[in-house]
Amino acid sequence: MSLEKNADGGAGRPAPGRVEDVRRGNLVRVLASLAQARTDPDPHPTRADLAARTGLTKASVSSLVAELVDAGLVAESGATRDGERGRPGVGLELSTRRGVVGMEINVDYISAGLLDLGGTLRILRTLERGNRGQSPESVMALLAGLVSDVAAEASAAGIVILGGGLAVPGLVDSASGTVASAPNLHWHAVALQLDRLLPDAPFGTVLHNEANCAALGELWYGHGLDFQDYLFVSGEVGVGGGLVIGSELFAGPHGQAGEVGHMVVEPSGPDCSCGGHGCLETFAGQEAIFSEAGIPAGTASVRLARLGEQLASGDMAAITAVARAGHYLGIAAASTARMMNLSAVVLGGHFTQMGPWIAPAVVQSLADYAPGVVSPARVAVSELGQSAALLGAAGSSLRAVLAAPFSLTPAG
Template sequence: MASSAPAIAPSDAGTPGNMADVRRNNLALVLGRVVQSPAGFHLTRAQLAAATGLTKASVSSIVLDLLDAGILREVGLSRHGERGRPGVGLELNPSRGVMGMEINVDYIAAGVTRLSGELVVKDVLERDNRDSASDAVMSALAGLASGVRQAASALGLDVLGGGLAVPGLVEAGSSTVTVAPNLGWVDTKLDVARLLPGVPLGVSLFNEANAAALAELAHSPGRRDFMFISGEVGVGGGLVLNSELFTGPEGNAGEVGHIVVDPEGAPCSCGGTGCLETVAGQDAIFSAAGITVKGRTRTESMADLLGDLAAGSPAAVSAVQRAGRALGVAVASASRVVNVRAVVLGGHFAILDRWLHGPLLESLAKYAPGALSPEHVITSTVGDAGALLGAAGSVVRALVEAPHRLQA
C-alpha cells in the first residue's frame, strides 16, 4: 500500500518546544516504512533505523509505541539483509482492520480490510436509494455495517475506523454531501458516527469514484497517471497524477460524467444537458436497450442486458455501442485537458467492455488521435469492491500519517 508519510530526518528535530511534533512525525516515518515494505519482507528495528536515518534507540522507542498501540506486531526473527544475529521482524498487526462503506443509487455495501489492504469480509444489499431521506439510508447502512463488523470480530479483527464513499461531491474534511444528484441530496449532513460507534479513528466521507481510483492506485503501484471512470447509475471519475489523487481546489475535479457529449441531448440530473451520464449511465443504457428497471434489482436488469447482448439484440447492442462512443468522446476531451495516458474503467463499463470497447476506441481515434494507446484503456483490477477498498485504504493512509491517534 502506498504511503504518504512525511520523511522527517533527525536533523529536523528543531527546538525543545516542538519535540512532540517531531515525535509524531517520526512515528509516521517509521510506520510508513513498514507499510511500504514488500509483502513477506519484515523489517527489523535496525533496518528501520538505516532506512529512516533515525537512531536505533529512537526507532526502538517508536516501535514500542506502535506495538503498544496495536498497529504493529513482531513476527519472529528476520535475516533479510542483515549480518550476524537476526533481528525481530515487524509487520502490520493482522488483527486490526478498517471498514469501507458505500452508498450508491441502487445498493449499499460494507467491507472490512486488514491494515495491509486485504479484504476479509464484505456484504452488499441492493436497495433503491433514489430520492430517499438520508436518515433512512444511513439507518440501513448502519445495520449492514453492524453485521459486517460482527463477522470481522468473529474472525479476530478489531475495526479501528471507517470510510464512507458516496456518489456525489463531498465537503472536504467534513461529513457533508454537497450534492449527490442521483440521490436527491443537497448540502446533506450525514451522521457518520452512527455507522461505527466507538471506533478510535471515526468515520470519514469520500467521493465514490475518487475512493475507487485510490484503490486502483494501491493495487497497481506501477501505474502513476490515469483517469478512473466508474459506471453506475451515474458516471463518476477520479484523476491520479504522479501517484496522487488530484481533486482540484474545491475537491470536485474528475467529474467526467458531466462532460457534455451531446449538446442537444437529454436533461441531466446535474441540471445540465447532454452529459455523458445521460447516454452511458446505467439507467440510460437500460432504457435505450428496452430493459425494465422499475421494481427490479440492478442485478436482474444487468442479467437481462447481458443476455440480450449475447443474443445479438439490436436494441441492446446499439445502446451499449452508443454509450461506448459517448464515453470515447468524454475521454478524448478529458485527456486533452489533463494529459493522462491511461484510462481505467470500472462498474458497468468493465462488465460491458466486450461490447463497449471497440466503439470507445473508435471515438478516441476520431476525436483525440494518438492521445491514448488502445492498450492503455483497461478495466479495473479491483472490480466492484473498488470504492470500499479505496475508502478503507484512505483510513489506513490517515493512520500512517498520524499513528499517534491510536496511542493510549
C-alpha cells in the same frame, strides 16, 4: 533538532515540543516504510532493515517499533535473517488485528467492508435496495445496521476498528460531513450523522465522493500500479470520474474535479438529472444503456445480468447500446485527456462487466477525437468491480491512521 537557549544565551536542553514532533514524525516514517514493504519480495522487514530504509538509528527504530507494537499497529511476523553476522532478526508487518471500515451508499445498494491495516479486505457485506428518493435518515439507519454486523464479525475475529470512510455518489463537503448534491439520490444539502456509524472508532468516519474513492481504490489496489496519470470512469446509475496525476488524486480546489458524468458530449442531447442536457450520463449511465438495449425494468443486478447474457449471445441491440455508450465515453475521455495531459483511461463500475464490448468503442472514439493522446494499450478495464469505491474509502481511512499513529501510542 532545535535547542532552547539558556538565559545567558547558551544552548540548553532540546525543546520538549520539538522532541515530541520528531518522535511523531519518526513513528510515521516507520509505518510508511512498513506499508511500502508490502509490495517488496520480502514484505516483512526487520528492525535493522527499517533502520537502513529510514536512516534512523537501530536503537531509535527499536524504541519506535515497541511503541507501535504496544498500540497494536505493528506485529512481529516470525524469525528472518537480518544479514548481520548471521544473527536472526524478527520480521515486522502492519497488524492484521487492527482495521478500518469502508462504506458506500449508491442508488441501488449499500455496502460495508473491513480492511485490515495490511490492506486485505477481510469482510464485505452488500444490501441491494433502491435508495433513490429515500430519506437520508432511513438509508443511514440501514447502513448503520450493516456496519454493526461488520463490526460484530470483526470483534469476533479479534480485530479492533480504528476508523472508517463513507463514499456517496455526489458532491460532498468532507469537513462538515455534508452531501451538497447527489442528484441520483435526490439528496441536496444533507448533513449526515456520521458519528452514529462507528461511535467508538478513534478516527471516526469521513465522507468522500464515490468516484474519487473508486479512483483511489484503483490507484492503491489496481491499475494505479501500472499508470501514474489517468482518468478513472466509474459507471453506476450515473457516471462518475476521478483524476489521478502523478499517482495522486487530483480533486480540485473544492473537491469536485473529474465529474465527467456531467460533461456535455452532445449539446442537443436529452435532459440530465443535474439540470443540464446532453451530459455523458444520459448516454452511458445504466438507464440509458438498459433502455437502448431493450432491457425491461427490474433491479440493477438482474438487468446487468440480462445485459451480460445478451452481449455474450451476440444480441445486436445490446451490442449497439454498449458501443454507443463507449463512443460518448470516448468523447468525454478525449477532452479530459487533452485538458489534463493524461495518457491512460481506466473503466470501472458497471463498465467492467461490459469490458470486451465497450473498451473497443472507447479506443476508437479516442483515436477519432484525440489521436495519439491515449494509446489502445492504455485503455484498461478495472478488475476491482463494485468494491472499488469501498476500497478507496477504507484505504483513505487506513492512510489517516498511518499518518497519525501517535494518537494511539502511549505518549500520544
